[in-house]
Amino acid sequence: MYEILAPSPDGQIVLRTLDSSGLRAGPDTTVPRSDLPGLVARLEASQRPRWVWRTAADWYPRLLASGVTLRRCHDLMLCATLLTNSAYTGAYATSFTSSDDLIEQPGSLPPAAPPQGQGSLFEEEPVHGPSADELERELAAQLRSIADSAHPGRLRLLCAADSAGALVAAEMQAAGIPWDVETHERLLADQLGPRPRGFERPGRLEDKANELRTQLGAPGLNPDSPQELMRALHRAGIEARTTRAWELREFGHAAIPPLLEYKKMARLFAANGWAWLDAWVRDGRFRPEYVVAGVVTGRWASRGGGALQIPKQVRSAVRARPGHKLVVADASQLEPRVLAALARDDAMAAAARDADLYAGIAAAGFGGDRAKAKVALLGAIYGATTGESGRLMPQLTRLYPRAVAFVEQAARDGERGLTVTTHLGRSSPAPSERWQRLQRSTSAEEQRRADAAARDRGRFTRNFVVQGTAAEWAECWIAELRQQLRRLAALGVKGELVYFLHDEVMIHAEEEAAAACADAVQEAATAAKRLLFGDAPVQFPVSIAVVDSYDQAK
Template identity: 55%
Template sequence: MYMAVAPASSGSDRGAAVVLQQLDADGRPNGEQVLVDRGGLASAVAQAETRRPRWVWQGTRLWYPELLAAGVDVERCWDLSLTRAILAVSLLCGPSPYLDSLRADASTHEGSDLPRVLLPPARSPDQHSLFDEPQEVSGPFLDEIVRELGAQRSAIAASSAPGRLTLLVAAESAGSLVAAEMEHAGLPWRRDVHEELLERTLGPRPPEGSRPMELERVAGELRAALQAPALNPDSPQELLRALRRAGIDVSTTRSWDLERQHHPAIGPLLTYKKLSRLLSANGWTWLDAWVRDGRFRPEYVVGGVVSGRWASRGGGALQISHQVRDAVRADDAHVFVVADAAQLEPRVLAALGRDPALATAARGRDLYQGIADQGFGGDRAKAKLAMLGAMYGATSGEAGRLMPQLTRAYPRAMGVVEAAARAGESGEGVSSYLGRSCPPATEDWYALQRSTTAEEQRRAEASARARGRFTRNFVVQASAAEWALCWLAEIRRRLAASGIPEPRSRIAFFLHDEVVLHVPSVDAVQAETILGAAATAATHLIYGDIPLDLPITTVAVTSYAEAK
């Protein structure tokens, strides 16, 4: 059963009416519409939840935050906007009036050789921060919601793999619920620990616009070493000029470039860069902006990366620096249970290729060591370099020399990434196992490939190779991302049924292949069991009964810094 929710009228009145409509299993209206004013929405949803519907709405972010704020959570949903984004480019879907209109409106990314990796930083019309007060009930009306649900279901049913695509849509929508719940609950964050760390590392908090004491001290050392008393080390142009005047021949100020140089200024400069990075990424200004009431609440963007990985807007949620992780402390009588899906992408590659030799190498142990024992004389470093090269398209150097050996050992798995690379080089799109696709090349890309001058041909060949490297990795990364989504959804479902005395979602943080639960200390063992069982279930849900382990490691800690 579905339950559609939509505004009953347009306008900016915060108390505007909302209409709920029950739909049958085929997505057709079934019963009378229920009209409630906005203030009664949470109560109406809570009552409807007893029938376990799948909520159909324009976007989870439009409706779910205010339900959570009222103490109401939902079990399932169908996020039309996230589903629309998947179907618009999925190669599993053939043409239809609905999909044709989506594809005509979709950005073609003209002028770019590769699909855009991240969404634009600006918020889309159906997204708002949890800290913003929504001013209007926006979005399409009920008949449009019902019509689009029907069009999406028809597109999936007519696809070449409706079962897989249905699972992907369900997992993506479940991810949207988890993201909203994570934002609502927040990640526990001790401001006092963070401030003490900043003072210990940078010195006391300086006046606005001034450098902290330790940063200024190191800047003085750098100026003295470069004999540049007026140097502003925050200016890359000034810094490069000062380095070159001192005889340090570098073209960038990146750390990897500087570390190869031998000069008394290099030590202070690397120290300055590290301290400056801490100040800009997680300093006092960041703390004021993003930590409230002992919680870090960033804005997660589900499907924000073209491969289906999540992104975030503001706060750097998916890049929590090791320098500040000790500030992530569990509440009293609670622990973090941190789970990591070890070596997820190469294991997923084994599943994609149904490669028995690679599955054997991965079974019950360190996959890279398993590969090394099978064909690299036990040299784990070489085995890892070869596998990463295969997934990321390293065709030169040591990784390139090892590729033939890897291909002989695992022809099916290597065949998957090689086929994806050839498709990308020819301008075609490729898909994950469940059906998330990257767009085909743009017309500008094809025009460059048709060019005739020697210089343009060199550019065309480089662009084709770059696109091949992208598609080679896309099929693996996107398939790993959808496994992680199914894992996340299974964790959420199993936690809800576990009896652990907390709200429905105890998922505090999610990063690609890592999940952090925040649970009472007495329930840590049960939480670890749930994490492992959910991983096994996710593998079976996607790939069926295959002889392949996608194991996870878990650890219970009171500080996130203790997890790794």
């Protein structure tokens, strides 16, 4: 059963019930906005519908603030974006896809917290968006597109996973990552010095800048200016082309150590310093905004706050509340295991039965040299097939011909301008018009550029099918974990999912519930594997740590 939520022209809220095939199942219900949380809670308890809306952000944050949680939804915007681009579907056009820039914006401010008090949540401002008729038409078009697709079961699962991800994202933002402000401020003081006034540099950072100026003989240098820094380096005889750390380490000049230390300290000050702490941590919680499928491969992104880049220097500030533990889990070597399942490479699947896949590959054909096995396999996945990876590729191909052939075919398709598709149906973007014009060029110089562009696209599509399918597994994992945690909560075992990063999750659990939450993590991983790959003989082990602070898990 589907339940559409939409604003009505008179400022109230329309609820429209559809049956499992998307047909009307009764008259509409219209309620004042202030009555919506209570009605939604009753319908959720009695009917367990799949809620239909343009996007979860329209409704779910305010429902959560009213204490209402939902089991499932169909997020029309996420599904429209997916279906419009999928090679599994036929002609499908919609106005529901998002044109938002999904790239992380570190300087943006957090969204305003919804007002407190259930009665006022839907009275503060009107809810805008498509009408119930428009939502119903879009849902019908999406259900037809899925049913008529090349793989309806896969697309249905992917739409459900993305939609579940929208619920998880809103719930994690509402819960927030537990963050100890005193610990964070102590870390900043230890590494940077006392909190500065205004736009001054912290004391230790300024001391390091002065040391750098002395070593470069540049008393007026602003080390935060790339142009000034490059000129000072060249005047000192350091002919670096960039200020990247790996390149700077090639030079033996006395200015290099303080420069590298300055860069590290300056990154901490800019990305997670006092200004970040003031903007993003409220009531002991860091509440970033997650963007479901914000990357073309289906991986999540975030808007502001750097949620997907919590650096090691501040991880000890991510700390469980008294009487609680953090259950931190990550899927071991996820992408290589996904490749083994996608390619149906039984030999690689056998190597993946142990917790350390690279060790299994090394034992099978690299004389036990784990480092070589890792370089070879990651080279195959990411397209680094020259240098050391290129020298090791023939041995990898002899060991795992199906896996190597799978990524090589994806690369060849990309080089030819074709689209590649993940296991469940997310397809790569078509090549740009500029790329296509370049491929049609005839001059020798332009042909060299065209060949380079084709190889670049081949590297992208080679990884797209693996990373994208890994993102599908991970989203199914968190969707299953969310349901496991809901079942535990009904039994009085309380743990909340507070963080998700590609192949890693964090649960903030009551101390006595930590073991049960850890079991739920592993059970969800097993369920995700079964959903995507059935009985394929590939293991997806999960490393789990029950700790007091995030740094203890890494």
